Amino acid sequence: MNITVLYVGSSLLAPLKSAEREINHAHRLNLRVATYNFGSPLNDREWLDVEQDLGEANVVFVIHVMDGENASRLVTALERFKDRHDAVVVINCMPELMRRTRMGRLDVNALAGKKERSKVGTLLRSAGSWIGSQARRGKSNRGHGQYLKLVDRLPGILKFVPTAGALTDAKHYLYLFCYFLQPTPANIQSMLLYSLVHYVHDKRLKKIRVAPPEQTPSVAIYHPAARSLFESFAAYRKWYQKRLEPKSTIGLLLMRPQVVSKTTRHYDALIRAIESEGLSVVPAIATLMDNREAVSKFFVEKGKKNVSQIVSLTGFSFVGGPAMNDSAAASEFLRELNLPYRSAVSLDTQTIEAWNESQTGLNPVQAGMQIAIPEIDGATEPFVYGGIPARGQEPVALDDRCTRLARRLRRWNTLQTASRDQIKLAIVLFCFPPNKGNIGTAADLDVFPGVFDVLKRLREEGYRVEVPHSAGELRERLLGGDSEQFGAAANVAYQMSVQEYRRLCPYVREVERDWGPAPGSINAFGGELLIQGLRLGNVFIGVQPTFGFEGDPMRLMMARSGSPHHGFMAFYTYLAKVLNADGVIHFGTHGALEFMPGKQIGLSGECWPDRLIDEMPNFYVYSVNNPSEGSIAKRRSYAELISYLTPPIENAGLYRELAGLKDLVMAYRQSTSETERARLYDSIEALRQEAHF
Numbered sequence: 001m002n003i004t005v006l007y008v009g010s011s012l013l014a015p016l017k018s019a020e021r022e023i024n025h026a027h028r029l030n031l032r033v034a035t036y037n038f039g040s041p042l043n044d045r046e047w048l049d050v051e052q053d054l055g056e057a058n059v060v061f062v063i064h065v066m067d068g069e070n071a072s073r074l075v076t077a078l079e080r081f082k083d084r085h086d087a088v089v090v091i092n093c094m095p096e097l098m099r100r101t102r103m104g105r106l107d108v109n110a111l112a113g114k115k116e117r118s119k120v121g122t123l124l125r126s127a128g129s130w131i132g133s134q135a136r137r138g139k140s141n142r143g144h145g146q147y148l149k150l151v152d153r154l155p156g157i158l159k160f161v162p163t164a165g166a167l168t169d170a171k172h173y174l175y176l177f178c179y180f181l182q183p184t185p186a187n188i189q190s191m192l193l194y195s196l197v198h199y200v201h202d203k204r205l206k207k208i209r210v211a212p213p214e215q216t217p218s219v220a221i222y223h224p225a226a227r228s229l230f231e232s233f234a235a236y237r238k239w240y241q242k243r244l245e246p247k248s249t250i251g252l253l254l255m256r257p258q259v260v261s262k263t264t265r266h267y268d269a270l271i272r273a274i275e276s277e278g279l280s281v282v283p284a285i286a287t288l289m290d291n292r293e294a295v296s297k298f299f300v301e302k303g304k305k306n307v308s309q310i311v312s313l314t315g316f317s318f319v320g321g322p323a324m325n326d327s328a329a330a331s332e333f334l335r336e337l338n339l340p341y342r343s344a345v346s347l348d349t350q351t352i353e354a355w356n357e358s359q360t361g362l363n364p365v366q367a368g369m370q371i372a373i374p375e376i377d378g379a380t381e382p383f384v385y386g387g388i389p390a391r392g393q394e395p396v397a398l399d400d401r402c403t404r405l406a407r408r409l410r411r412w413n414t415l416q417t418a419s420r421d422q423i424k425l426a427i428v429l430f431c432f433p434p435n436k437g438n439i440g441t442a443a444d445l446d447v448f449p450g451v452f453d454v455l456k457r458l459r460e461e462g463y464r465v466e467v468p469h470s471a472g473e474l475r476e477r478l479l480g481g482d483s484e485q486f487g488a489a490a491n492v493a494y495q496m497s498v499q500e501y502r503r504l505c506p507y508v509r510e511v512e513r514d515w516g517p518a519p520g521s522i523n524a525f526g527g528e529l530l531i532q533g534l535r536l537g538n539v540f541i542g543v544q545p546t547f548g549f550e551g552d553p554m555r556l557m558m559a560r561s562g563s564p565h566h567g568f569m570a571f572y573t574y575l576a577k578v579l580n581a582d583g584v585i586h587f588g589t590h591g592a593l594e595f596m597p598g599k600q601i602g603l604s605g606e607c608w609p610d611r612l613i614d615e616m617p618n619f620y621v622y623s624v625n626n627p628s629e630g631s632i633a634k635r636r637s638y639a640e641l642i643s644y645l646t647p648p649i650e651n652a653g654l655y656r657e658l659a660g661l662k663d664l665v666m667a668y669r670q671s672t673s674e675t676e677r678a679r680l681y682d683s684i685e686a687l688r689q690e691a692h693f
Helices: 013-027 045-056 069-080 114-126 130-137 146-160 167-183 183-201 233-239 255-258 264-275 293-301 327-336 351-358 366-375 401-418 447-460 471-479 497-506 507-514 568-579 608-611 627-637 656-670 674-690
Strands: 003-009 032-037 059-061 087-091 248-256 278-287 309-312 342-343 344-351 384-389 425-429 492-497 530-535 540-541 583-587 618-623 638-642
Touching: 003 183, 013 032, 013 183, 032 045, 045 069, 059 069, 059 183, 059 351, 069 608, 087 167, 087 183, 130 146, 130 425, 146 167, 167 183, 233 627, 248 255, 248 264, 248 293, 255 278, 264 278, 264 384, 264 401, 278 293, 293 327, 309 401, 327 366, 342 366, 344 351, 351 384, 366 627, 384 401, 425 447, 447 471, 447 540, 447 583, 471 530, 492 497, 492 568, 497 530, 497 568, 540 568, 568 608, 608 627, 618 627, 627 638, 656 674
Parallel strands: 003 032, 003 059, 059 087, 248 278, 248 309, 309 342, 344 384, 425 540, 425 583, 583 618, 618 638
Antiparallel strands: 492 530, 530 540
């Protein structure tokens, strides 16, 4: 017997393979379950395998497959092999695929007109295509909580569905849907068995009795050390060994199918990494459609917040799930909640190995689903922390990335909880092309007055900062100081020895392969690396070093290989390891950090922007009229953008004697008469003197 399962996600593979083993062990059916993750396009060779398994399948399950190349090819393949299949069960897919559902006398594509068929169609539309119907409504505010009610009530509703004609098969479909809604290992095993018992003609199946669907909570709190789920925050708080102090507690949103199906190794590792940083966690499971229910139930209690940050590990919209994005509803809810919202990435539609080897990083499906859509909801920190290995059956953690993400969350928490007079901040100014005149330049922003205003605001709000008398004095102190002594463009705030650089920076050998032995020739003097900037109390104003390829900066920007030079690396090493900055503010559009070599999206520990920003929270004052490069800053340097408006500018033109001078010069250039040119020249000279040129 053969079952083929085509799905999107990472929660089903392990329970499907486990079900195959358990069924064969208990019932000796010689069952083979072929599984394919349709999260990303398959190549022609992979499609040959899919078509071979479809051609041999007794039962086909299609789950969560929406629009795309895979869906289009699958529609054609199902039509070609329809006479071979005993049953085709399509759940939560695009309408064209939903119509391919065929089970006994139930043929969804043929439903039309007749009373019985109308009842069947209504019944199926109310359940089997729930996600699609929510998407067609366009707004999920009205459907808030309805999906949860469906999950809880459907098994009870089925008791009242009559068994007659095509309704019998519709009822079987809904039972399969019940197993799918609660994808525990036992339910997945029962789902496969139920389809075989009712639709495959084999005498070995007649004696098998399939267990009814197990029930699990729609939303709950999960913890790897607990024996069961917690259905209330009070129960979890009583069990949790650490004190759940809201200011040091992270709220995690987990995918319900992965928790229910017990494929949680990546979640478990991240939870342990966060706890090892001294933080507490509230890991809440949420439905595919809407995270608001879990957040309202577990992260807020009687109007008081139980957590300091929310980190989504679901990979979908905050409101809308895989079928839609109701960003307006998400924005309204999150704005009222007023908590930082972050979205980390588990590799569900590509393997860890494929991501590691990819120069791009995330494939288009992952980039859209797990980066772009959460960004629309307001999420930041698109940090890859786990995924499915090529030879694995369930997601696993990337331990080093979990540790890195946990430390970044702790640093963000420090900014919320530490006394402001103890917080150290670094404000980074840009300098391109490299000379004194270009320090503190940015697109459509007057940088030094802007920084001066920020310093005053910081002092007013309790940060320990020395504020110069004026923006002009700030500029003079930064550009002056001991800069001439070192032949530098700005004041030298710190001299880093090569020995210290090697001790603090683990990437020196890689930099040396591209730039030669440290300290190199850029931002170096007397065998030491120069950190240019100005220390003003607990605020450091630094000058970001140049690209290094000033005649050809594109040579390094977004390059596939190469590294920043020693001076650039030493600057960010100083911020992270010597200054120990609690946060970095990149001031103005824009610098070079986010354009350093590495993956385009979904960075790894091998990517230079990831290495440079380290674990420091990154704020970026960015022009609102440049969203494309702002997105690069968010994705490649984990920046929180603070937008500034472009100034209202109008072409001033020339006036009075300058306009007359322009006309005379143009006439002089165009004249071919030497006599006229001499007369015009005299007039130009006279007007030049009058205009003091």
